[in-house]
Amino acid sequence: MGKETRLFKSKERMNRAEVGEFLCQVSEKLLSGQVRLRQGNEEIILEIPNYMVLEVQAEDEDKKKKGIQHSLEIEIKWFDNDEKSGPLEVG
Secondary structure, three states, rough: OOOOOOOOOOOOOHHHHHHHHHHHHHHHHHHHOOEEEOOOOEEEEEEOOOOOOOEEEEEEEOOHHHOOOEEEEEEEEOOOOOOOOOOOOOO
């Protein structure tokens, strides 16, 4: 297994509208081919390729005392010189 290096991490509590707006901003930046993430003194610029892998996952996890934690995970991955694969459809 390869070594993983964390380049940037953020965790922030937001309301639904704030999360939606953030995702819209990420979408616009993906379309432009460059995503800049900034929080405080931390900043990273990602060059986005034409093709990538989009992974979407929904989970429920029992956190015992806190109850059920629901999650919607959206992960975008790519390798240098990645090729196109089949489309994801929302229904």
